[in-house]
Amino acid sequence: MALSNNVIGAINLVAVLLSIPIIGAGIWLTNEPADSCIKTLQWPVIIVGVLILLVALAGLIGGFWRIQCLLVFYLVAMLLLIILMLCLVVFVYMVTLRGHGDIQPNRSYLEYHLQGFSGWLQRRVRSSHKWDAIRTCLGSTTMCAELNQSFRMPQDFFNAHLTPMQSGCCKPPTQCGYTFVNPTYWISPINTAADMDCLQWSNEQTQLCYNCDSCKAGLLANLRKEWKRANVILIITLIALIAVYLIGCCAFRNANTEDLFTKYKQGYT
Structure with a gap:
């Protein structure tokens, strides 16, 4: 059981590290030209990143110190955050589909x-x-x-x-x-x-x-470019987070199975 708990803790340490690029993407957006003037996406991204960090820390503590309630909280809360992050990624993808510029004659x-x-x-x-x-x-x-x-x-x-x-x-x-x-x-x-x-x-x-409307369009074009770059980071991190979560679920199940088997052997003896 101790080995399984250490494995769960190590997995959650990876989840803690995965929150860093999410928070970093939000902070990066706050410094970009368009996002610094129209503050829309950066705070949801930063908030999701911070929540993932806190939940992963709860799982890390629960894994290393064998606190069952924290592990259960981690599994439920992280699933909800993964779903929330997936919705955010899909939303950003949908609103940035359109907005290509037009070529002008004799202009680069x-x-x-x-x-x-x-x-x-x-x-x-x-x-x-x-x-x-x-x-x-x-x-x-x-x-x-x-x-x-x-x-x-x-x-x-x-x-x-x-x-x-x-x-x-x-x-x-x-x-x-x-x-x-x-x-x-x-x-x-x-x-x-x-x-x-x-x-x-x-x-x-x-x-x-x-x-001018052209200025509004230019701002949105800059915003679109910045959001698409941030979304690449979110997608990669989301895939890694899902993989870590699934591995954590398997480790948690194996730890519980091992614990039940140990108790059964002790009762039988």
Whole structure:
């Protein structure tokens, strides 16, 4: 029985270690450009990671110190957390399916449209109240100012691989036909009726295209990219966590079988 309990404890130690990449993924999201302005996924991920850590610690203590109630708690709670994490992974996968950028003629960067994203993501930025706070956050960054330091000539800018947020927020849509002066200053639009964002563009450096739907779409495109990367970590960790849980269940069952057999032998003797 002691050997089985040590095995269970060792298995739960692995579960403790598996909580680290989950918590790390949540912390990583808090520092990413889009997620730092629209705080949605990082806290659920961090909370799930912390809960897994606490439950795994309970199983670790129960395994090494033969506390049966803690082991039972671990088995039930960890199963619920695995199901919760599976739901989170599926949810992130579903809401990030859509949102690919559109290729523009003679441009290396892509442009994004709000309608191309899932309805759930669109609702995160459509509310004027929500967007005002997000817009203030975007305005406090240096993502647009950095473009002026990096690109002087039009062709260099057109050949640049901009981030979705830079493409959507720092310049007017290509179809408006604005003339390049510098990355954040454009003049003489050809077709202001091509898109409502053509009228939203402002050369005022605190305004730019922060009120444009293209900026909202660029933010969601960045968010989508960050969430998909985090989801890869969650999927790998979830698979490992399921494997550890199943091994733990087998070890727990074998320990109980061994315990019953020992008691039977003692009673028979």
